[in-house]
Structure formats: C-alpha cells, structure tokens
Amino acid sequence: MKKNLLFLLFCLAFMALVMPVSAEEGTFDICVVHNSADHPSITAIVQGMNDEAAIFGANVTYFDPAADPQKQASMIEDCIARQADVIVVNCVDPTAAVAPIKKAFEAGIPVLTQNADVAPEGKEFTYAFVGSQSIDQGYAVGKMMVEKFGDKEAKVVIIGGNPGQTDYVNRVAGAEMAWAEANAPYEIISDQPAGWSKDKALTLMTDLLTRFPTGIDMVYAVDDPMAIGVIEAIKAAGYEGEIAVYGTNGNVDACEAIKNGDMAGTALQMSYLVGVYAVRAAYDINQGRLISEEILAPTAPITIDNIDEWSDMCW
Amino acid sequence: MSESSPLLWMKGITKVFPGVRALYQVDFQLEEGEVRALVGENGAGKSTLIKILSGVYQPTEGEIFLNGKKTVIDHPSDARKMGIAPVHQEVNLEPYLSVAENIFLDRQPTNRFGLIDYKKMEVDASFWLDQMGISINPGMPLGMVSIAEKQMVAIAQAVSLDAKIIVFDEPTSSLTQKEAENLFTVIRKLREKKIGIIYISHRLEEIFRICTTLTVMRDGQVTGNEKIENVTTEDIIRMMVGRELKDMFHRKRCYVGDPVLEIKGLSVKGILNDIDLVLHKGEILGLSGLVGSGRTELARAIFGDLPYQKGEILLNGEKINVHHPSESIQNGIALIPEDRKEIGLVLKQSVMKNISVTVLKKFLKFGFVDEKKERKFASEYIRQLAIKTPSPDQEAQFLSGGNQQRIVIAKWLATNPKVLIIDEPTRGIDVGAKSEIHELLDQLACKGMAILMISSELPEILTMSDRVAVMYQGRICEIVYRKDFSEEVIVSFATGQKIRPLQKDVVVC
Amino acid sequence: MLQTVGKFIINYPSIIILVFLISLGAFISPVFFTSRNFVNILWSVSVLGIIAVGQTVLLITGNFDMSVAYIVGLSGITTVMLQINGANLITSVAGGLAAGVIIGFLNGLIIIRTNANAFLVTLGTSALVYSINLILTQSKTWYAQIDAFLILGRGKFYGTIHYSVIIFLTMAIFVQIILRRTIFGRSLYIIGHNPKAAKYSGIQVNRLKFGVYLFCGFCAGLAGLVMTARTGSTVANAGVGLEFDSLIVSVLGGTSLFGGKGGTIRTIIGILILGVISNLLILLNIQYEAQQIAKGVVFLTVVCADGILEKKRRSS
C-alpha cells in the first residue's frame, strides 16, 4: 500500500520535473514535424530554423516520428491540437502524408512542406514547398557524371538509402534524367540499399568490388556519408583513383574528399537555407502575405574545380 | 458379459522406448470397488503403465479392455472421457488460474450462451473441496495455496471427474498425517461408490491400511498379484527387489561427541522464532514437524540462503557469519535440499560435472580445470556411492531418483563437510535405495560427521535419529530423546496438541 | 565412421549449412572462393562478431542484452568527442570502453537488484542510450581526430588480415577457453541451466551475472570503437539492428536462448553463415528484397533443423 503511494508520488514528481521544458511566449508558433531527426541534414535545417526564428520571434516546436508515417500523421494532429500558427511537414511518405495535411487544412492551419514534398493529390492543401528537390540533386549529379564521361559507355553502381524512400528513388531518377538528356549510354550494374549507413555502404562496396573486379567506372551513393564509406572500401581494396564516386549533401568530409581528389563530386544541399526559408515563409503566411508555391534552396554541383568557392558552405 | 469382465484389463502390454524396453507383457486387472496397490522400485515400470492407461503413451503391443470392451486411448483427453482420472505424482497444476478452474480445467460449467459460469464453477469446486475436508477459497489463485493444498486440489480434480478409475501416484508424499487421514476417508468413500482405485506408494504401511489388493512390478514385469491379507511387508519387498532384504535398516548407535554447530536465538521475521539448537559430532539429529512448520527454512537459514534478523550461529564454538551458501560451504556446512530436481542438481549436466561443482578448485592447474583429475575424482565417488550410470558423462536427468540422490550426496561429501544438513533424504526413492542411503548416513555419522536430518516420514525419523527436534509454527517446541521415541509423542508436538514451555537444549546422554 | 559423421551432423547442423553455403558459392561465383573475398567477409562481420561474443556469454547464463546496438554508437561518440577535446589515443579509447562498461553496469544493476525481465530492461536502456547519443551528437556526424586510432578498424596485420578480425577471433577463442576450462566459465553454464542449483552449489550467481553484463557492455563498446575506426566517424544510431543480428548469429551457431548451452566458437560459425549469405547474395546480384527472404529462409531452416535434431540428440 505504502509502496504504491510512494510510486504514485514518484510518478508525479518525475512528471513535474519534466515540465519546465515548455516553450516560451513569442509572436507565433511554428510546429515542425520531421521525417527522422537522426540525420545530419535535419540538424542543419533545425539550425537554420532556430537562427531565423530568433529574428522573427517565432516559437518553433519539433516533432520526430522516426520515419514512421503513422506517427507523423499523429504528430501533425498533435500540432493541430496545439493550435499552431503554421505547420511544417517533412513528409516521411508522400502519399501517407496527404490525409493528415488535409486535416490541418480543414482546421484552418496553413501547412508548408519542407525538404520532402507531399504527393500531388495533397498539393492543394499546402501553401508551399520549401526545400531542395531531391530529383534536382540527382540531376546535378547526373550532369557532373556526363561532364566527366561524356557519351562514352560507363558502368554505374548505385548505393541507396532505405528501400523505397523518396529521396533515394528521386535522386536516382534525377541522375537518369540527366543521362537521358545527354544520350549518355551509362548502365546501372548494381542498385542496392545500404540504409544511409556509412558502415553498411563500406561492406556493400567491398562485396561489389569483389563481384566486379574491373569495370566499375562510377559510383553514385545517394548521400555523402555513404559515399565516404564507398571511398573507404575503394581505398582498402586498392582501387584508389580508378573509380569516380559521387554523393549528395555537401558534408564537410565529402568536401574534404573532393578537395584532395578522393571523391569526384557532390550536389550541395543547402539545408541551412531550407530552414531559414521555411521560417520566412511561415512568417509571411502568418502576416497574410502571398508566397510562391515552390521555394527552393539552390543545389550546387561541387567538383574539384569549384570546391574552393563552396567549401565554407559545406555542413 | 459385464458380469464377468473386470472394470479394467490391460492385457499383454509391452512398451519399447528407443533402446529401452520399459514394459514387457504386463497383465493388469482392476475390479469395481477395489483399491489395488501398485508397488515396485523406481524404474520398475509403474509410471509407464499409468501413462499408457492415461493416454500419455501408446503401448507398443497389447490391448486395453474397459468393462470388457476393447479400447484405444490416444490422448489424455480420451482417458478422461472414458472415466480414467490420474492424480500425478508431481503436482501438475496451473499456478495463475484459480483453485476452482484447476479442478474444472477444460470442462468448466457454461451458461446458455456457452460462456463459462464462474459462480457455478466455484460452488461446484467448494462442494468437492468440502468432500476432501479442506476449506480453501476456490476463487484464490492456485499459486497462493500451500503444497499440501495443491495436492488436495489435484485429488479433488480427479475425484470430481466422476471417474470409474482413479489413479493415485504417491498422493501422500507432501501431505501431513492429518491430511493423509482425510485422503484415506475420501478413498474409502470412493470405494463404496464402486470406483476402481489404483494406489501407488512407497509407504508400505499406507498400503496395508487402505488397499485391498496388490500388484508388484519389477523390471517392467508383474511379479505378483496378491490379496492384501495374504502378504507381509517382507513378502512385498522380496517381490519388489527380487532378493531378501533386512526389513528395515537399524542404525548402530555410535559415539556422540562435542557440539559442532550451535544455534542461538535464530529468528527470521514471520518464519522462524528464536531457534536454539545444538548439533554434536557423530550425531544424527532428526528435525520433525508439519510441512510449513519452518523446518526447511531453518536449514536454509543455517546454509546462508535465508537472511536472519536475530541470533547467531556458532561452528566449533566460533561465531560464523553466513550470507551466501558459498560462505557456509567454506565453513564446512553442506545442505542436501529437499527438491532434488530443482535445487539439488543441474539435470542437464553430466554426473561428473554435478559431483565436482563444489570442489572445482581442487583440480586447478595454471588456473584451468584439469578434466583428467576431475574425471578421476568423480569416478571415485561414483564407485564409492555405487551410483549406477553408464559413464560419468551421462546427463543426470536420465538417472533414477535414488541415483540422483546419490549424486547430490556425493557432491556434498566431496566438500568434506563437518555439518551435513539433509532435507527429506529419501523422498520418492524406492525401498531398496532407501535403506542404502540410510546405511550411508549412519556410516557418515560414525565417522564423526554431524547430521541434521529433516524428514516427514516418522519411521525414518524414529529409526535414524539420536534425538528429534520437533518444530511447530516456526519454533522448536520439544527435543525428544531416544528413550522417549514414539510416533504419538512426536505427532502430538508437531500438531501443537502439546506445547511445553521453551527450554534450552541440553547436551545429550 | 559413418556413425561419427552422423553424430557430428546431429550435433553441429550449422557447420553443415556453412559448408554447403561455401561450396554453393564456389560453384556459382568464380570470385567467391578467393582469399581476398574471405578476408573481406571476415572484415565485414568483425564488428558484429565482437558484439556477439559478449551476447553469447550472456545467452549462456540465460540472459540477454538488447542495448548493445546503441552502446556501439555511444562508445564511438565518447571516443571521438574525447579526441575532439584533445584527449590522446589511450584516454579516448579507454573512455569509449568505459562508456560501454557503464551501460553494462546499469543493465546488470537494475536486473539483479529488481529481478526484472532482462529483455524489457535492456530495451529500456537501449532507448535511453539512444537518447543520450542523440543529445551528444545533435544528430551530426562526428569525425575521429587521431589517425593512429583508425588502424583499429582499417589496418591489416602485415597486410594480410585486418586487426579487427584478429581481435574478434582472438576474443572468441579466448572466451571459449575461459568458458570451458575455468571455474568461472563452468559456473556460467550452471547458472544458465539452473540458477537456484547454482546458488545452492555455492556459486555467487548475482556477482557473476553482473560481471557478464559488464563484459557484454565492454564487447559492445569495443565493437563501437572498431566500427568508428573503420569508417572514421560516427553517428547516433551507428549500430542499429546489431542487437537482433547478434542474437541471430549466436542462435545460428547453436547457442540456446534458454541458457546453459553454446559457446563462442559456435558463434564464429553463426557469424560466418550470416557473412557468407550477405556476400553471396550481393555477388549474385540478388535484389535486396529477395535477400531478406533468403536470409529469413536460411535462418528458419537452421533453427528448425536444430529443433528437430535436438530430439535425435536426446535419444542417442
């Protein structure tokens, strides 16, 4: 009996301890529902949003559904319940996000999509998309490849993220688009996912080098950490300099690798800017201004030739 | 037809397991209203026969007739439907279900929607429990009742089946005298209802009290079918073991020396109350009392398995502090627990590893266990205690109860203890092995070991002990000396009918 | 002779599967049966292997640890952050290992003190460690600063085998000897079979159990260092998925989830099965989806075979 009462007290005390984390008063509330908070690009976005929010005096609250579309839907509903002024959604799944976004629309709360857009049928319920199009990033990488290899025949290996994820699918599609425009006869000889993990990319590439002891001309790892993993595998297997490795993001170590010639190129995604633009757009909406339907942060192709111009933008 | 045919006739039953022939051409008959004792040493095939009857095993050869009709029993549920109700030796019940549900498992009364009617079930359960002479709340989870009550619940389950044949497998092994008496009354009532009863027990005195006929088995065969009036204990034992045995082991009286273990004012909250006890060199001190009187807990406290709040333990006059069995082992105290299979042994490990576990330090060579030495050591004990095993590497679970008990004894003798506490030394062990273990205990005492023997079997207590300490509700209420030994005295103290003021223990003789 | 072979098959079905997979690989793919490929296979599983050594020992005592995955992240993060703050090689490595041991300590403490279910407690600490990882890294990638540290993951012993592989194999063999030949090891098996009997035989059950949790935390910490050194950097969820993988390889090797049975040499076999399958499926260019199905099927086959053979083993 006593024990249980103690437990009750303990629970209450524990809860009360957690409380002080509540948000401060500000001019308007932005409710952000991430895709999955444990990726570096999200960190960069958050930084951009926080910096910009300080200027506008906005309260930003972040939710992390850990790549679960159902949780994302719930969290959007939580945002509605919080009566946020603007909801920013980084869609885990473009189709699954339609229904909850529609609800926010119906509740009269404006929604911005960020980084990953909602499916076309959900577009009418959103004010704007803020981000860099992953298809553009893939396109930029594809262009870099074409610049380097021209219309020679070349064999390409794709190192993907999680099977089925939008960024992964779109980036590859973008690259293929660029090849098709240039009539470049490149062939994808392997397309396997490595779960956004550097270590898994390393293992996967090691096995692929065993399978194709010769003949790999290019590797497109759909984000930079995996590209770095691929480079480690190439170095370990002694193929240094023989294979052109491309990534996407513009992480610091990728830029470093481009500078010293280990990596062929990356598409710089200016996540920080995405964060900044999102807060500005939210402010504009809150002020009742009209905004553009697509607010894109620029994607910059980085190679050894222009790395010096961009290196301070790497994140 | 039914006039002449027996209630049950198991005809020419043979059962072969891979590598072993457990039963060979067994004929077994049971009439209505008969209480047939089924006796035999462990491994004689009694359990296999019962398992065939209750549908757990299928016979390799042979037929079963119920009321003269040939029957195949494929599954325990078949047996139940045919009115065969076994009460198993190891109480097999559901800890989280209520007492009532345990009694009516899989045949709960239902209402007109086909849903279980809990109220009716509990009323029905109370009825059967009353018949057994015990009063427990039928809605209580079974895990909350005592072992003896569990046994009674298991019996109530069988009786309530409205069965034609009830099999009791060692029903009294965890019952107190009083509870056993209740059971016997029930059995007599069942007899009057023309129910056939098979009664398996190692306690021959019970058999003479309640059975009408007797079947003896040895090595998978029937060696005798007798009316109970026509046999004596000696006859039964002869049929069981196939050789003459001294009827009961009689202990030689040995020299009893100085106190080895002294316990002063030992108390465990709610369980033990101010225990004083002295154990001497070369003495076997019997510890008697009902189940739950605190006997086992006293042993556990001495062995360091149960923390005590007050009191002290002195070994050879020096105070020792035991907080963990490892410390008592170092001090030369050994405990052979009641529950061989759960606590005494590691069933899935080899005989050798079971014997050597307490003394592995002896075989260390550069920090590693020298298996050669270990094997030699274990083989020596296997020989000394005559443990019947094909090799030291045989897993302990495949040995018979008596041999398992010898392994546990070997394991503790290996530590060279000064004090040996042994809890129910011969529970579930057959007559032959029993007297061998008694002889062993006697020899150990004569070599100067101090032995504290806990037992529920009064004959064992009376034949083996030099003195008997009787416990009642967590206290030692009396020390009985050999000259005063009698069942009546001990029972009257153990049941609390006679309580003397606590007196300090005095040195014997 | 035939009988010995039969007995061997019954006792070690996993070896048969491994031999089968290797012959299949040699038959199908020309590049499979090369020393370089085998070195690569070993290298890729060494991190998992080091974790599995700790996990196997825990399984032998009838416990397990679901927090190993995030400990891998935590130890890497601790080491890298120490390096960033100017610690030298030894201090930073010690810090990483200590982080693993501390979580092991926490697991052991809670489980022994409260007698709570190990699966749930370690599931809880797992999420707790993940949250710590996230707070420490702020979801960013952190890079190792000391080049000598990277040798742990990438360096090769005289250009032949990676150090990480040597660490894994040495640990597995060394732990196997301890398990089989020391009082400590023998006691662990007894605890796994029957903790009550172990206590009554004078074994300090809680102390040993605690020790094994510390060891498992240590192994996971070491694995985290190797993984960080292999990739040169670390993130919050670096080891995710390894908790189930380490259970899978232990079980594939023939270690029982119920305690009392198994060994770390067997775990090497289990690890190799997993490594060979992954390698083979990539060499054969099997689609990722089909890889999942194939892994599931092989795993179920092995465990079913083991379950059915267990009966045979008992009767013989």
Added chain:
Amino acid sequence: MIRKIFHFILQQNIIILFLSLFIVFGIFKGDLFLNGINLHNIARQISFDIPLALALTTVLIVGGIDLSIGSVLSMSAALTMGIQPTGTYFAVLIALLFGILIGFLNGILITKGKVVPFITTLGTMTLVKGIMLTYTKQLSIAGKDESFTFWGDGSIGVVPTPIIVVLIVALILYIVLKYTKFGRNLYAIGGNPESAYIAGIDVEKNKVFAFMISGFLAALSGVLLASRLNSSTTQLGLDSTNWAIAAAIMGGASMAGGRGKVFGTVIGVASLGILINGMNLIGVFTYYQIGIRALILIIVVAVDAVTATRIRENLQLQAYGKRD
C-alpha cells in the same frame, strides 16, 4: 466494495501511471490536453497500437512472443491498398487472411519445428519483410477508394471510428479469453503446458490458434492504418513491436506465460500514447522524449518486478501464518 476497488487500483501500478499522467498533463497543459480535439486525437493514435499490443498479449499468455507483427502489419497494409482496385473489402479480407496465414506458419514452426517463438518469429519477421518489399517494389501504394478511409480516419459522432472498431475487438477478445474454454486453455498452456496436456488440452493446436489470433490482430492494425493514411508504405510498423511488448507487460502480461489482461494492455497502450502526446504538447524536444520514455519503461518494469517479488514473499508468509 469501494475499499476493494481502491485496493485493486493500488495493486495496479499501470493504472497509477495512467492516472498520474492524466493529472499532470491536465494541470500543466489543461487547455491543450483536456480539450475535445486532443482527446479525440489520442484516441485515434492509440487505436492502431492496441491491436498490436493485444496480439502480443495473446501470445504472451501461451508463453510465446511474436516479433513478426510489425512486418505483418506493413504487408497487410500493402495488400489492403494493392488489391483495393479489385474490391475494397475483398482486399481487406485478403489482408486479414494473410495475417492469419503468417500466424499459422509461426504456430506450425513453433509446435512442429520445435523452435522457440522468439527465434521463429524473428525469422518470419525477416521473411515477411522481404515479401512485403518484393510485393510493393519498395513503393508506397495510394488508396483508390475514398470511402474506405472512414474506418481509420473517420468518426462516429465525436468518437474516432478506429477506436470503436478496436475496442469492440478488444471486448470480443476479452470474452474469448475470460469466458470460453479456448481462452482459459490458452492461460493453462502458458501457465503450465504439462498440466494442460494432462488435462486433455490439445496444446499444439491451441498454440497455433493463439499465433493465428496474433497474426489476425497485426493484420487488422495494418488494415486500419492503410485506411487512416489512405495509402501503404514500406515504413509502417518499424519499431512498433518493442513498444507493443512494453505495453502488454505494463498491462499485466508476463514473458513467462500464463498471465495477461486485455484491458490492462489497453490501458498500457493508452498510457504510452498519452505520454507521447503530452510531451509533444509541452514541447519536450524529441531527443529527451526518447530518454523519458525509456526511463518510464525501466521504472515501470523494475517497480513491477520488485512488487511481484514482494507479493510472492507475502504470500509465503501468509501460507505459514495460516497453518494450524
């Protein structure tokens, strides 16, 4: 009677947690927490986790565990959306049958293949995930029938439809487990398989049924989720298994088998749901949320274990005191 209820509440740590969560969030964020929209949201959110936790409760009762429910969930969602063009409710039927089929497979492997449930379902988890990825070609599938969203996304009055569906299912499961022989047999099997066998219960058959129920419930969760999102994705059911286990155990089930309560589990899921919702309302940063949830899990598990030991010891004492 009132004393009895009070005593019962104090016995249940999970209810205490539930109540204290309610009180604290009510006090600190009453305006946001206790308003109709939010309670409606919580009800909807938890309704997809309840079937999963009930699935685990059922298999925990027979002494098993089912790790494959997450994969089954995503596959059944994929089937619901993928076959929808052929017929909306035909697709639902196929999806539910698929869940039952995987449950059957689990049951057969466990009873005939003699593999422990943890390992078997670990294997089928991988297997079903592979099947799901192959079937969906790793893509999301959008729903074609707008009316179908009623089941997961609609409301009846102010109450979300899925919670009504799920509570009806829970009620049926409660009646099955409490008032039918089949249900009691499941408890008997988990508590002591041998005694169940001797009592004439077909242990293997009942175990297979329990796993089929588990598969069905997981599939149901998948169907409702597909209806809610009007699409299926490969990301569904990622780490739901772990928290479903936690909720079931918090609700009174035991890893050792033989115990488990339907409404205990429902309250377990609700507590976790309220916790997450409340932390989101307060604006606890996601990194800390994970840690807080972990701490609560550890504390609940530990306190539960300690009280269980206490209760056992007390019972022993009672048994002594009672003797005459």
